[in-house]
Amino acid sequence: MSRFSKKAFFTSLALMTFASQLMSAPLPLPGSSPAPMPKPPVVDPSQPLPSWPVTRTFEQLGRATDTLLLGINSSEQVEFTLRRDRIASDASLQLEYTPSPSLIPTISHIRVYLNDVLMGVLPIDKDQLGRKTTQKMALDPRLISDFNRVRLEFVGHYTDICEDPANNTLWVNISRSSSITLQEQALSLTNDLAFFPLPFFDPRNSGKLELPFVFAANPTLGEQKAAAILASYFGSQSNWRGASFPVLYDALPSVQNKEATQPSVVFATNDHRPAFMSDLEKFPAVTAPVVELIDHPDAPYSKILLVMGRNEEDLAVAAKALALGGNLLRGSRVTIDKVEELQPRKPYDAPAWMRTDRPVRFAELITYPQQLQVSGLQPRPITLDVNLPPDLFVWRNQGIPLRTQYRYTAPSANDDSRLNISLNEQFITSLPLLRKDTSSLEELRLAVLSNDTANANDKLVVPSLKIGDRNRLRFDFNFASTVGSAQRDRCQTILPANTQAIIDEDSTIDLSGYHHYISMPDLKAFARSGFPFSRMADMSESIVVVPATTSPTQISTLLEAVAGISARSGYPAFGLRLTNDWQAASKEDADLLLLGQMAPDMRDNPDLSLLLQRQRDMLVQPYGNTALDANNRRGPSTDERSTPANRTEVTAQAPIAAILGMQSPHHNQRSIVALLGNDDADYNLLREAISDSGKMDAVSGSVALIRSSGVYSQLVGDQYYVGNLPWFLLLWYQLSEHPVLLAVLAVISVLLTAFLLWRALSWAANRRLHKDD
Structure with a gap:
């Protein structure tokens, strides 16, 4: 029975069981009262309903930059949502825009639609040309539902004779500071x-x-x-x-x-x-x-x-x-009668990570309908987010297979229309969009040379393309088309065709067959992917160590740290274990998340780069550069620049916190991540950093200091490796850090091979001579 048929079978079985239980439930006896139904909340009708204004800018709604509307790309839409337990009693749009100074006033204008219903027209006046303008327009709240679209359409004219819609003077810039305001009202x-x-x-x-x-x-x-x-x-x-x-x-x-x-x-x-x-x-x-x-x-x-x-x-x-x-x-x-686990989780099966055991279809990576389809002469780029385990080892690999199938409206002639493919804003290849072929299949390889987190020595190669834990695959369709003529004596205006393009959902990317191997400590992997705790999506191989007595702020820090890990894995921490016994937890074969102060027996560990105590703050800094970032590692773990060479002790009253990564003292394949603080002010700093994506992006290396001024990361102490590689790949990887030794071994190997070959030939010659005798 296939996996899908099994799933359908068990689903049907569960529904039949539920139906049988429902039918076998005892009916109320005659004269007995039925079970009470939940009553709605008692609300005084004379009291006003809770209501408050909510304003979101276009930047907050996903438009990170300003939007430029052109004559041939004249439409843009912004989506916003509304909770199901609220309604909008009023709505308005505040639009900030700058029109081209070459436009003809009055007949140039902007149409505003809400959910495909025209809300109004904003004419472009003479005094607005070339200047930033702010206009406010009321939106009909009766049209607002849980998902909504505001569409802006630009109608521009620069001349009244022989107008070319592709003329570069036809533009209006929509500022990302534009905003939508809703007067939200709670529902009973x-x-x-x-x-x-x-x-x-x-x-x-x-x-x-x-x-x-x-x-x-x-x-x-x-x-x-x-x-x-x-x-x-x-x-x-x-x-x-x-x-x-x-x-x-x-x-x-x-x-x-x-x-x-x-x-x-x-x-x-x-x-x-x-x-x-x-x-x-x-x-x-x-x-x-x-x-x-x-x-x-x-x-x-x-x-x-x-x-x-x-x-x-x-x-x-x-x-x-x-x-x-x-x-x-x-x-x-x-x-709740019973909650039973039917099948245990497997490593690296986090729903938020792309599968690495088989080729993955693009249909499994999309997050909303029509994500892979675009239209227009200058369509928006098609993007796909590819999240990977941070310990995926792609060092010196020949490339990642990318099988891309796409369709498009054929151009009128074989011109410069092309499809550009890039990964993480780095160009991969460009494919021609030919007139006859409206469907094409390309098998490419993403030319990956190195992995940020797997390679401890970036001096050996300067990779032209890197893939990490978070990646964005981008497809840009660029159509070249002649849409008109600017000759006054022979005016020809051709309306641009409704050009469309799509990346087929059956396109695949294949990351199967790669090993898992990463140099640690690496707090960037923890900050960006929750690693190593997210290796098991349910955190079943993790133990959280908390203080014996916890304050409300400490518990908030615990909850937000665990929630942050689950947000990066996409799965709740059903297998989480919690303890306040450091001695017992440190001996378990598990990754440890420590909350509070470092255990007394670990404070003398020479690998510790930071120690926060109530009496003093002690900081151990590496040799030379005191701000060595994990992204700028120079050399293997034995490099003297990673060796602690300075120590500073201060006494201060302002809050300070830290995130520390180190190897487990009892299991060389396990890691410890400590969230260190002394009082509630320190833990509030931790909570603020954990909830701030910008600050978490600054967390790296083996220790991250958190102060009111920001996050300061550094790499101190010895590194260790988590994961497994085949012996030959591990040998080659280790030798790659010592090019001189590799050259010497190569020379010795050549000489030894030549010597053995010479001995073999001599033996064969002597045997032939003796045989002739």
Whole structure:
């Protein structure tokens, strides 16, 4: 039975089982009352509905640069979303644009559409030519749904005789500072878990997720683990948006007014619950893992998710059920019967990473419909994001096979129309777009020479193209076309054809057969991909070590760190283990994520490059360059410039934190990443850095200092390698770091081969002579 037929079989079996259970459920007896249905929140109709303005610039909506509208590329659209639990009571567009000074006023204008409905026309006046102009236009809020498009169409004229639509004076520049403002209004929702993860997370919301977690005072390790599992689920859902989890003890998050909307999550067991749940009549003890959705007692539009259980194990089961069984939830209260793992995860199977065990179709890499299709004489580039494990070893490889199939509108003649292919803004090749061939298949190889994270010595080669953990494959269709004539005595104007092009979804990229090998410590791999903890998508080979006594800020740091790893792997941390016993954890065959201060027995480790204590801050710096970045490594791990040569100790009051990477003392294939801090101010610095993509991009090397001024990274101490290579490839890789030794071995090999060949020929000659005698 194939994999797909098996999946269909088990899906059908599950549906039949569910239907049989539903049919066999006992019906209510005559005269008995049915089960109570969830009631909608009681809202005073005289109170105004919660409402607030939300403004997003075009830059925040995905337009990183200004947009130039031309005569032959006259349309551009901007997409924005609206949460399902909100409506827009008012909307407006504030457009900043600069028109060409060569345009004819009044008859040149910009049309504005909302969801393909004309909202209005902005005429270009004489005093606007060549100057930045700001215009505000009202948008009809009745047309706004969960996904929306604002389309701008430029109609420009520069002459009234023999006009050429391709003339370079026809342009208007749309600023990325233009913005869309919505007056968002909250909806009154029933307490129904069928909408989960609403209202706690909505993928239509492009902003950062902020979700408070509430515990009883001094939460146990089991409670923290359950919260980390649920936080990792929200982290995997929020992805690039980021997530923040403020932690409170014994109190719900305060609200500014009754109309505020702030959902929150509460963790409670029968014996350890927050103070506001002390009323056992209102919140009775449970006999199984239970999740319940209730209203905030002080804010009727805010919801509270209660995660309850008899003990800590029940909390973990409830958290996993929320992440795995969201499609089964309904009603205001659900009891979890069982959560069972049917098949364990495998290394490097993170959903956010491209598979490396077989060729991958482009259809598996697209993130929205029609991503691979463009139109127009100057179409937008087609881009594909290719995320890879950071330890993929592609050193000195001949190239990565890229099988590209594409179709396009044939040009009227064989001209300079071409398809340009690039990777990470580096040109690969250019293919002609011929008149007769409207479909073509090209088998290319991405000429990869080196990997940033695998090669510890970049002095040997200067690669013309590199591939790393995050890559962008780009296809640019460029059509050459003559669309008119500028001769006044013989005016010819030809409308440009509706040119279209598409990269076929069956195109493939093949990264199978590559080994996994990386030089460590490498905090850039942790910051960008969550490695080594994301090697197993569910973090089943990772242990998080936390202090024996944790503050709310420390728990927030834990939750956001785990959520960040899951955001990069795309899968919740169901296999996460949590402990406060450093001695036991350090002996486990697992990667360790340490939160707090370094263990006492590790402070004397000579490889430590940073130590933060309450009494002093000690920094060990490398020889020579004190700001050696992991991207600028010069030489192998034995290079004296990586050897600590200076030590500085200071006493200061301002906060400082650090991220430290090192090898496990008991397992040479395991790593330790420590998030170091002393007090809440230090941990707030850590939280700010973890949630800031710009600061995380600056994290590299073996240690990253975090201060209010930014992130300072350096590489200190010995390096080690994680992964496995065949012996011959490993030998060649190690010898490549010593070119003189490699040359000497080559000379010795040649001499030895010549000597053996000479001896063999001499033996053959002597044997022939003796045979003749």
